[in-house]
Amino acid sequence: MATAINSNLGAGSGLPLTETLAKLRTVEEAPLALLAKQYQRNKSKLDAYNTLRNTVASFQNAGNALAKPLLSSDKNLFGATTAKVTGGEGLTATTGNGAIAGQYSVTIQSLATRGVRSGALDSDLDRYAQLGTGGTVTFKLKGDTADTEPRTLELKDTSLEGIVRAINDDKNLGVRATIINDGTSRHLQLTAGDTGVDADIDSITITGNDDVKTQIFDKLTNTQAAANASIKINDIVVSSGSNTVEDAIQGITLNLTAADPSKAYTLDVADNTEATLEGIRAFVTSYNAILSQIGVYTDYTTKSENNTAPLNGDYLARSVQSRIRETLTPVLDSGDYRTLSGMGITTNFKTGQLEIDETKLTTALRERPGDVTAIFQGETGVAAKTKAVTEEMLRTDGLFYNGRTSLERTQENLEKQDEQVRARIEDTMARYTARFVALDVLVAQMSSTSSYLTSQISVLNGTRNS
Template sequence: MAISSIGVGSGLPLNELLEDLRTAENQSLALIQSRQKTVESRLSAYGTLKGTIEALKKASDALGKPEAFGALKASVSGDAFTATASAKGIAGEYSIAVTQLAATQTMVAAGQADRTTAIATGSGTVDIEIALADGTTKTLTLDEADTSLNGIVKAINADPELGVKATLVNDGSGTPHRLLLTASASGTDAAVASITVEGSNELQAAIGYNSTNSGGATGGLTQQQAAANAQLTINGIAITSQSNHVTDAIEGVELTLSKVTTEPATLSLVNDDTVTADAINAFVTAYNKLQTTIKSLTAFNVEAETQSALTGDSLARNVQSQIRGALNVADSSGAIANLSQMGITTNPTDGTLIVDATKLNDALKDNMVDVQKLFTGENGLSAQLGAAADSFIKTGGVISNATDSINRTIKDLQKQYDTTSDRIDMKMENYRKQFAQLDVMMSQMNSISTYLTQQLSMLGSSSDK
């Protein structure tokens, strides 16, 4: 609030006095702001704590999934196909020969002089029935006025269930615009067996098709490329696939065929323990990040006598205790019954985990099943740590309730600040009015004093004469 310049009439430092009073009154606002800063720091710290717990849970959940264990690495000789393997596969070697790639059927119609003129005549509708080799049949209904090449392409491509895609090709002749249809998928099952038009002989003649005569009515579609299935042999066993992406020939292996082989290629599947090692190391990193975060948020600087946002906070200590407790999973059976037996130990100084890479790699190589059992399952480390983490980070969990409480406190403090600020403004306005009245009164008294002084001086002068 602006303060008028006062004190001119009285000569008193009333403006300075008013500013000193404002400074004194503002001490109560400073106390509220200090509390706000402290509470907001706690809120931010809880957000940081929650984020690190979530990162740890994500890393822990990854170790609870079967695909984290027993992964296979696929390598292929030659470039006829590529392969990827999952944990469902079995290590070994396979001799694979690709004798034919899967192909997609294509059909082309005779050229039309114009792509925008309706082929069908009349004002009714026409039904285009497309029958596929797998026995499915789809029907496309068009207005006769919309049976131009442009209209047919648009209508076909708007319906992904038809089993074909359409485009136009310009061959540069006198009737250059030719409709090109391509089956939506490769393989003989996806091939078009027939296209029949009901309601327009002109359209039937233009795009009709029957696989038995490769053309249907005169001027209709003709097959440019026949559909074909992929053919290969795996260790001498003949395999047929509708697609070049072969997913079920070898358990846990996906093959993507790209060319015919001149001689059999070798697919080698070997155990890839690095997938599990990477997942375990990611878990350890996330766990250690949580420990260092808690240490930073709860630290107290003895020399400076300053505390951190969560110094002495019971929630942070509870997180640390419960997460550490979740690591104490022990399986009485097997060669690997706890973390230390696979080379993961706790640093007694700061509580972080230390990984002995050599011991871990040996455990994965020799006792992968036991390692998997320790992490997975209903009572595995992943499940127990996940449950502990959820109690803090879930909606309605410990951190959620704490932050809700802090947000209410922040709102209350803001109300206190606003109320106190308004009270101070009113008080200062009252002071200003009182000081203004004092200034006027003192100015009047000074004027009277000056007048009396002048009169007395004049009387003295008269007496001297």
């Protein structure tokens, strides 16, 4: 708490005690300015660490995108392809990992359909009335095997409404239920949860409740047969339980929406070098972003409060710069394109940043895609090295963690020092104030005594003269 300065201080003595105390406080507070400067310098360094860490994390993400393995669930940037369907509506296609460029003829002979069972219920059946007590309903689908988990529903609410709700709430049953009113009677309709023969209802078994069996499920008959989709690919007939046909052609997903046995679609699958280029560009951009930030943070000509960059001469910045360069060193034992520079990715000798010769890289991707893939996705390729280097820097006991922990500890110490210095200043100022108050009183008393003596001497001198 700051020591208040009495504005009347010095009034008794006539001395400039208030001004003197203010000057003394300025002198005492000089160490605070130094601490504040140290605190701000340390904070600037901590902020730079955090920003640089985020940039390294972005670099890690760019490297991870290059590392997606073939045939994984994630899109692979290398060997990427595009699909184009001509011949009208009814068929679309998408490509995934492992798709191979080529042309295919596709004819959709029939679509996959869901099996349906339905039946008219007694007109006097109250949909909310309980039918007996308890019991179970077990569904068996045509594709179920001895290892399939039983699809059994325990009947708690035995009303028609309750049974329909319970069927729809249990996704494991593989069946959907609905009530349809045709104006004269209600119909219960059960629809297979998926298309295709294997998803069709094979049997329904009711145990422990004859009322439910006779009044509801015995009324059902097959009203729509389930069927698999049938397509012809280059004269090879393919059957699918779904209208989304995956990997009938490696890496290709076909989406069927209309059947016409007389109609042939043409599916063209082409290499998509642009997707690969985009991934490499993102990697180069994130790599260069790290070098740019380090350049700004370590450039002595960068002006700040202490006339230097926050990471000038800093070990962490030098370490990051050195480590990320390790990601650029893969060399193939053989091939037309054995290095990054050989395929058009070079280092600017002045700035250290990467530059891409788009023409040269595109040529490499078209002529020797395997070489490019090996450079980036090999066991010791760019992606693997990037993963290893960035994980080491970003882990909880890594370079950034240790650096930030040290700076945060320094910040805490500086804050404590600031509190201690301020407390010491207030103690000192309190002592100064007490002494100045005493001085003011003493000088005022002496001045009063002096005035009294002067007046008495004047009286004595006047008496003698008379």
